Amino acid sequence: MKLPVFLLSSVALLSACGGSGSDSSSPATRKVSISEVSSDQLVYRKTSVITVKGQNLDLGINMSHQGCLKITELTGSTPTQKVFSCKIIGVGSVPIVISDGSSNSLYANNVTIPLAKQPQVTMTTSLGSVVLELNPAKAPITVDNFLNYVESGFYVNKIFHRVIQDFMIQGGGFNADLTQPATQAPIKLEAGNGLSNLRGTIAMARTEVLDSATAQFFINVVDNQALDTNAGGYAVFGKVVSGIETVDKIKVVPTSTRGGLQNVPVTSVLINSMIQTQ
Structure with a gap:
């Protein structure tokens, strides 16, 4: 060759x-x-x-x-x-x-x-399936990090632990008993990459430390453009291309305060599988 x-x-x-x-x-x-x-x-x-x-x-x-x-x-x-x-x-x-x-x-x-097709991941939850299309051209570090977790099976049996109906649904970091498994090292923040926190986009959750994202992600259920810049910004790395109705089911589940966390679904919304399908 x-x-x-x-x-x-x-x-x-x-x-x-x-x-x-x-x-x-x-x-x-x-x-x-x-x-x-x-x-x-x-x-x-x-x-x-x-x-x-x-x-x-x-x-x-x-x-x-x-x-x-x-x-x-x-x-x-x-x-x-x-x-x-x-x-x-x-x-x-x-x-x-x-x-x-x-x-x-x-x-x-x-x-x-070259990239023949944008990578896609199918997430199956207890309320339905969602297909996520990722954007490595705009968020290469974030997409690679997310796919590493997908490939390792990390997301299986994790929950959506923070659900706010008029804001976003957040998951990927807690088990159903609200324990947190060990994660990979934090990654560099890729906010300001030209992708906006619009309804149906997926972005990385993090602490107040900019380069602190690991496994937790959130899906915007409304347009949240303020997140593009607020407190340093939140990095969008893909979007929902199928199954937005599942996202809408998750966003309206009843929530309560559990284990010191607010907005936790009363009945756990489980991630049953997360598989790269393209």
């Missing part, structure tokens, strides 16, 4: 090399240059191996790849080649930028990460 290769233009390469191509043994005169950047694959939610070739790479380079999560340098690097791995979570056209240890730009290019 031929690797996707992203070459610098001749003008950018001349600038990166300083016009000399010198490889003097003195660190003061050696300069880092990049000649080629390639990836073994660009597949959504798969691990990609990225190879960087050039000169004097042992002096150190920094890579920013907006389509990648957790860029890790692999062993076996040489002064002319470094190899990195990362999980692809972005889609569409995303930038890759490489700089030297002094933050001087050495390489900048866009790569296109």
Whole structure:
């Protein structure tokens, strides 16, 4: 399989090399240059191996790849080649930028990460089913995090623990006995991504700490545009494409105060399953 290769233009390469191509043994005169950047694959939610070739790479380079999560340098690097791995979570056209240890730009290019169809998750509850379509182009970190929980089976037998008829329904973090299971690490807040908290959208719940969302999510049952910016904003990452009638059933269930929590359904609304169906 031929690797996707992203070459610098001749003008950018001349600038990166300083016009000399010198490889003097003195660190003061050696300069880092990049000649080629390639990836073994660009597949959504798969691990990609990225190879960087050039000169004097042992002096150190920094890579920013907006389509990648957790860029890790692999062993076996040489002064002319470094190899990195990362999980692809972005889609569409995303930038890759490489700089030297002094933050001087050495390489900048866009790569296109294809996505045949928007991922969809079917959530089956004790009151019916809801199909959620997720938007990794606008909220890549949040969508990947949500799908990690879906794939692990985390959401099975969780409840909607906070239901407010003219606001939203919130779930995904409590068992029926109102205990909270352990979660993955919190994620970076992706509010302000161009998606608004409108009726039928799904967003991440969090504490007053901005980067604190883990597993809990909420579905807006009315237009809540104020949540786009209030207190730092709440990140929308998808929408209901089927089953809004189930959401409307959940929003009107009787609630009470239980275990120190307000607006808890008197009869638990269970999430029976959560499966990625597209």
